Amino acid sequence: MAKFLYSSTNLVYIFGDLEVGDRCGPRNERRCTLVTNCPEAVEKLKQKQKPGLETCGFQGQLEIVCCSNKGEQTPKIPVRNSVAACERYSKGYTIDLKPFIIKGENVSLGEFPYMAAVGYPGNANGETTWECGGMLISERFVLTAAHCTVRVDSKLPSMVRLGKIDLLGDLDNVTGQDIPVEEVIVHPEYHHLRKLNDIALLRLARSAEFNDNVKAVCLNTRQEIRSGLIVLGWGVIDTETEERSRFLQKAFVEPYDLNKCNQTFLDSPSKTAIYDKQLCALSKAAVRSDTCQGDSGGPIQIQNTRDNSETPLVVVGITSYGRGCG
Known part of the structure; x- marks a missing residue:
């Protein structure tokens, strides 16, 4: 009253x-x-x-x-740093995504400009070996899998290559950016045996130079994970010969029921369980496509369907591990 x-x-x-x-x-x-x-x-x-x-x-x-009401100051809703950065990086950002990596498809130059190859200290010839993937999420950081940084041979990632689809040559007619890794930051609760929190950051020694072939990707913050997942990698393309692809490949996979996926892994020798914060995916195509050794750390992404968004793709996960290939 x-x-x-x-x-x-x-x-x-x-x-x-x-x-x-x-x-x-x-x-x-x-x-x-x-x-x-x-x-x-x-x-x-x-x-x-x-x-x-x-x-x-x-x-x-x-x-x-x-x-x-005139001139009323409306309280601002806090914006997550990742969302603000995404909006900044997405200005004028377009990707020519082909409609439709074992039996995967080669990608076009500039189709996935945030894809990174993660390299390790030289082999017998002193050359960098490229054994994992990652994704550029800002000028100075690459996101990858923790198991790519915590290895039996104790080798840490030493180099990141950006802007290339031909990893080992110049058939893509572009010069990539090779940037040393300054620091490796592993998730503090990463559990190797249980495959939990398999995520790490690589801080680059200098900022990446953005161009048509080098851009940062946005991380998923709102969308539900649905069908139409895309995976990328330079991994094994022939399980018999263990031949790796020198060209970046993409494959389309679908989310798979967590309970069914769990049963598949519990029946395997490793008996690894899948947890509710993890994503299980597989190919349902007539010609099976999948990730394999060497694809670890690469992005799992979906097309962005949010209204008024300039961001064509967002990352929903990181390739961690699997049972077999294809």
Whole structure:
């Protein structure tokens, strides 16, 4: 119930049980607002005058006043750093995604400009060996799998190659960016045997130079994971010869029921369980396509269907492990 309060200097109308955001005023044309967020009240206070507005109530010791909607300061909703970065990186970002990596398809130059190859200290010839994948998520960071950084041979990633689809040659007619790895950051709760939290960051020694073939990818923050997943890699393309692809390949896979997937892995010699924070996917095509050795750390992505989004693809996961290939 509303009531009047009298004082020696002014008459103030107080609304009963109104909170911030409630409508107020004779025709509900105003809104209850904290006095510090009401422009007309703030202006009068600056002039050392009393606001003279109807009082809706109090929030602690702070008065809630019946404020004009005109010029009302609407509280800003906090934006996640990843979302803000995604919007910044997506300006003018287009990908020529072909409609439809074992039996996968070669990708086009610039089709997935965030794909990174993760390299390790030289082999017998002193050359860098490229054994994992990753994805560029900012100018200085590549996201990959933790098991690509915690290895039996104790070798840590030393180099990242960006902007190439021909990993070992120049048939793509572009010069890639080879950037040393400055720091390896493994998820603190990574569990090798249980395959949990298989995620790591590689901090680059210098910033990547963005161009048509080198861009950062956006991470999924809102979308439900649905059909039409795309995986990438330079991994094994022939399980008999263990031949690896020198060209970046893509394959289309579908989410698979977690319980059925769990049964498949529990029947395997490793008896590895799948957890609810993990994603299981497989190919349902007549010609099976899949990830294999060497594809670890690469992105699992979906096309972005959010309204008014300039981001064509978002990453929903990282290739971690599997049972067999294809």
